[in-house]
Amino acid sequence: MSVIQVNQLTKTYNETMVPVTALDHVNLSFARGEFTAIVGPSGCGKTTLLNMLGGLDKPSAGHVMIEGQDIAVMEGGALVDFRLHNIGFIFQSYNLIPVLTVKENVEFIMDLQNKPRAESDARVSYLLDAMGIADKINLRPKYLSGGQQQRVAVARALASKPKFILADEPTANLDSKSTETLLELMANLNEKEQVTFIFSTHDQRVIDKAHRIIVLEDGRVISDTAQTKSA
């Protein structure tokens, strides 16, 4: 059964002199536990697509159904709450909260959800362990390397067991070593927790790790292929 169902999704930016159609009647569906890369040259619409999937922006036309709910018609607080309980986000530039420690950053969403302390404590140590940064637990983000910060961000996104995780070019700011580690850790948790990962990238090494590759060009899906796990 699919977690996300995208129908005739179209996004036209009208603020510009010449309207730009960033997504053009896109149809896609994502199943539970997928590990999918959205690829394509800069400007093809990757960020726009992820923003629509995450309910961060409104489509011009079409639907984004998440387990049967159309988030394209949700508004304001309800939409924020929906994201809080269903979607995890990883950003290109980590975007951890600088005044919070690693532990507090990972807890952040669980705190917003009013999860019991014992539960979130256990989850935090499990995730930081899995991400190999348990020793950094009480540090503030600025004392961590970029790769380490992004691992905290992955832990934060996973913390409340969302239905799926969206990552817009998560490795764009990382060196190849950190990229590889991060991808391995992400793939690992994807398997363990059966959480859907959708990430955009134009890094070939990242593409190689994906189980499914969706290629966008000028806002249209030009190919959508499965890829057997490389050894």
Place this chain on the structure above:
Amino acid sequence: MKQFIKLAWRNLWRNRRRTLLTLASVFMAVVLSIAIRSLQLGVYANMIGNSVRFSTGYLQIHAKGYWEDQTINNAFLANAGLDSLLVQDPDIALSVPRLESFALASSGQHTKGIAVSGIDPAKEDAMNGLAGKLIQGQYFESGSDQGVLMGDMLARYLQLEMGDTLVLLGQGYHGATAAGQFRVRGIFHFPIEQINGSIVYLALPDAQALFGAPDMLSSMSLMPRGSAFAENTRRQLESSLGDTWEVLPWQTMNKSLVQEIQGDNAGGIIMLGILYVVVAFGVFSTVLMMAMERKKEFAVMVAIGMKRWKLALIVLLETFFIGVLGVVLGGVLIYPLLYQLHEHPIKLTGTVAETYHQMGMEPIMPASLDPQIIITQGLTVLLIAFLSATYPIWYIQRFSVPETIKS
């Protein structure tokens, strides 16, 4: 909530220096505004106290209509009922009877129109320390045939000295002629120059005899136990006395003092206003910068599931911390200083002191300890802090998440 408080508090110290500077400006504003206000209101209270002590008291009781038509014919008969009512009132510290009218004062060569005040020596002295103002002679004792007390200025004008005779000539109760001779028993000097040249004091029985109004009074001046009478006290008194009486506050009887204070007060409030504007800019710019340099962080928080109003609450808490810290520190530190200035008022010297003397006031600047001042100034500064948060809060409600994350 704990999460928000933690975030707000830590955000506050991200730029330690800026926050400390802002706190310092709030602190200074609180200290200055409280100090300015306290001294200003202290001086007014002093002015009022000085003024009413030598004139009407804070409240004055008359037969109805006396204040509009101040003639001896509107005097009333002293009575035990009134006395006991006033003694029983817990707000009244002192009630001082007088019989006041006008007369021509003559020494033979010179004549001058003056006010004649028949007084109860002990009570009058308790009210304004009249006995202590004598520079020559003796204060009244009880009883009649006491002679007259006059100001040094009047004595000079009439060319009278101690032991000389002053003739008073005027109209008595209900048209009777009032005429009498009085030995100069004492000469006083008040800080209030008008009094020195325009009033003579007689013992109450002597004045009553002069004006042919035995046992009659024109007024009863009241002094409060606290620093002033509440309007409610006045109204209660008036209603329990009944409608043949009037109980007037000093503000009604001394309109020029009210106006003088109002004028000066307006100036003070403008000064405070300027101070507030300066502080408001400081707090506003800090709060604004604190918010604007975190735009992206805001967007990320909203993206991952924090409602905008919660974000706004955090910003409001940050402002609240700045405001409260500044106000509390300012209030706590200024209080001992004010207390000191209350107990040992600043003594004015030079021309300022001279002016005070001419206006009949002691040349001091006592500080008022009225807690209302600290509360009002503190709340005003807090309000300014909160107002400073309105722009960031408005921004938080409106910004676009995808646009801001991209930036």
